[in-house]
Amino acid sequence: MxxxxxxxxxxxxxxxxxxxxxxxxETLAISLLTSALDSVINPQLLTVVQRIQSTPPNPIxxxxxxxxxxxxxxxxxxxxxxxxxxxDAAWQEVETTIHELNIDDAAHEEPR
Numbered sequence: 001m002x003x004x005x006x007x008x009x010x011x012x013x014x015x016x017x018x019x020x021x022x023x024x025x026e027t028l029a030i031s032l033l034t035s036a037l038d039s040v041i042n043p044q045l046l047t048v049v050q051r052i053q054s055t056p057p058n059p060i061x062x063x064x065x066x067x068x069x070x071x072x073x074x075x076x077x078x079x080x081x082x083x084x085x086x087x088d089a090a091w092q093e094v095e096t097t098i099h100e101l102n103i104d105d106a107a108h109e110e111p112r
Contacts (some may be wrong), residue, residue, distance in 0.1 A: 004029075011025075
């Protein structure tokens with residue numbers, strides 16, 4: 001069987017992962033390599049991707065810009081402050097409910 005030399009940092013990661021999964025480093029390495037080799041991209045999928053990439057854009061689907069997105073995102077002059085206040089109030093209510101549920105759950109937990 002061939003021997004593979006790996007960088008020290010990778011060897012350490014393999015050892016830690018193998019230990020966490022109760023297997024030998026060799027078994028883990030074989031499993032990872034086999035999985036990687038078995039999951040090679042399907043050639044048909046590559047053909048589809050290449051065909052999509054080589055297809056020119058459809059001019060009918062291209063529409064000219066109707067303004068600056070940056071300006072639209074930066075300009076909140078038209079936004080209604082009441083909407084933001086309503087959102088903040090609703091969000092605070094959700095957070096309060098979550099906090100109460102967490103306290104209730106903690107009260108029902110068995111001590112460890």
